[in-house]
Amino acid sequence: MTEMTLTENDDPDHAYEINTLTVGAVLDAVEAGDADQLTALLDAQHSADVADLLEQISGKERAALLTLWGDEIDGEVLSEVDEGLRAEVFEHLPDTAITEAVRELETDDVVDLVEDMDAPQTERLMQALEDADRVAVEQSLQYPDETAGRLMQRELVMAPADWTVGDAIDHLRGEQDLPENFYNVVIVNPFLQPIGTVALSSLLAEARSVSLSAIMDEDFRTIPATQTQEDVAYAFNQYHMVSAPVTDDEGRLVGVITIDDAMEVLDEEAEEDIMLLAGVGDESLSGSIMETTRLRFPWLAVNLATSILASVVIAQFAATIEAIVALAVLMPIVASMGGNAGTQTLTVAVRALATKDLTPANAWRVIRREIAVGFFNGCVFALIIGVVGLLWYGSPMLGVVLGLSMIANLLVAGMAGILIPLALDKVGVDPALASGAFVTTVTDMIGFFAFLGLAAMMLL
């Protein structure tokens, strides 16, 4: 069992969380310049936890740690470090340490690392790789970023269909350089096209004399090397795949993707959607203040522009507000409710598009449903806010204006919340990226316009 040295992680609420006592001990060793103690502490941790530790300490501490420990760093740790931080980590490492560390990695992890390296670093690293690995990495890099071709590893086990279970087992026993993890053998035809897979559990359960063609699973999916990683992750989750052959344009086997890589992509893509919906780009918790400020700026700038648009709407009714100041007090309520209802709908829509639950087959039903939900909640909240308005300012007509504008805005919120992400998806824009700004612009403008416009008509 991996050593979980100190106390905090015994708290079940913080299982697997990095341990502040361990972090403290590591930083003490760094400060004391005690390389042996540092190595002992870090070796006891899983490489993913070492990477987390590197992310959680400050830039200055990171530099000191890497200077002391850099020669010992292994490829796994480099792989696990957040992409936003890798360039910084590379800077503190001697080239020899990087090339040494990278040589033990599978090709998919090398590809992943190279993506964050500058050109001279990449070149030195490629030269350090064995010939076969270098060719494999170069081939993967020819596929576009975020595709199956980048995600796949070249290390795999394949066999012809006319082998027996015994042949396969003898082959595996004789092979020196097996992939680190593999869960099935890919059966290929003479053109190297996958025609089936045999799970390792079947190989073990069947007699040596059985032919692979008799036990191979023909109901398997291949992944085109150009498929987006998002779709790859979706397929693994949807079809409970553990490993899938990747093929080129001619249907020839070029690699395999395993579920742990697909799981990581699924996690990344969900994170991207959460962040985009909230107007946060590709930032990392270890980013500097200036970097974070700069990354958040464009989203706030868009919001500024949309809120100025809303102000322009309000400005049209300045005379009405001057006559009845209660309107200024109450108007943010209608706009805010619309913004919230719109965000509810658009989030459901963005998520359903990502999970392929919202398709042309049910789009109209979902659109009708969202508009109806907007209308019904509009009616309920019209009643509530109408009564609030009446009690607060003693004007039944003000209550009616509040109620009617609430219905109008929640109805529009439902429509905008579903139609805008669907339209963006249709034209190929990520709906998580842009829907929020559009939807709240609509609900703000309609909210203020309906409320103040009705007030101008009915109260003056």
Add this chain to the structure above:
Amino acid sequence: MTEMTLTENDDPDHAYEINTLTVGAVLDAVEAGDADQLTALLDAQHSADVADLLEQISGKERAALLTLWGDEIDGEVLSEVDEGLRAEVFEHLPDTAITEAVRELETDDVVDLVEDMDAPQTERLMQALEDADRVAVEQSLQYPDETAGRLMQRELVMAPADWTVGDAIDHLRGEQDLPENFYNVVIVNPFLQPIGTVALSSLLAEARSVSLSAIMDEDFRTIPATQTQEDVAYAFNQYHMVSAPVTDDEGRLVGVITIDDAMEVLDEEAEEDIMLLAGVGDESLSGSIMETTRLRFPWLAVNLATSILASVVIAQFAATIEAIVALAVLMPIVASMGGNAGTQTLTVAVRALATKDLTPANAWRVIRREIAVGFFNGCVFALIIGVVGLLWYGSPMLGVVLGLSMIANLLVAGMAGILIPLALDKVGVDPALASGAFVTTVTDMIGFFAFLGLAAMMLL
């Protein structure tokens, strides 16, 4: 290869998306009452896709389809159907079909189904199970909902450490009832406590005479049966586990969890966070209008309450607004910018808490960073909005008021955005659930108060 019968899925933008032509053909068969055609169409699809199809058609169509096809339904399809829809699906199925379907499932899937059944259905189903399976299911159900004990399957392969590779292979060849998917053999001591794991690939690669104790991986993690499923999913993703033994209080092996189940949980938990952050509860796209209206209501009600609070703040400055109506026009800008900046910070914080990247080891650094980012973006937008105010209304003082209140509100937004989720997490409340309402309440109230308060002091 699974048949992907018709055209639409050839479009790479819609890979794996359910095919409208297939849906049309299925609904035609249902309408024609053609059970054979329906069975042929559905058998050609993966069970996960059949489940998606059930989710995407209307309630009426679903009832007709299940009436015609119900006897043929298999356990996999039931497992794949969205939890929110299962009770409805069960209603349309004869009990015999359900018990027949469930008998082929692994215990973890049975447990998952039973959670959505009513008591009489559960009882009938339990009676239909074989004795060993029933006991296994009952034991799993004793663990709390959403824990490893519910997620694990009882079907597993274990072996004592003194077996050789040959012993293990002979055992597997002799075993009739192997788990559907397994990736390693769990090595146990005489007390049934796991002491290591042997990957199937090692079993295949080593000679028959090698002892399991010589090749077993002792650096593995066991999962306590009471651990939350969220932490289980985290551990699989963090440590690239493919399968993990689950143990009871005494450390005895009670089951295994495989990565495909962990991946599904990871996906569900990310979805839950996305939804909660947008104020959407546990709803499904196939939910009815009334159900969806009801589920969205409480979140809108909370928003109504907080926006009324903001209105109360504005009401204190009615006289100021009456004197300078420009304030009513501009005040939503400051509040809206605060709300957005606060949402950015809180989303980063909620996600970082979920991925255990935000811990006591770096909390103070992140808090300082968020406050600084709020301040710096506050200064930048203060300048911009100050100029806008000046140009729009020709009043330098109005520009100064706008700018100062912008700085104040973005500073507060950064503080609230990080401190509120941290505080909620500390007291054991899911920060995704409640942070949004708190943060926007703070930024709305401070936004209006700072802007109108400064205006009252500086402009009147």
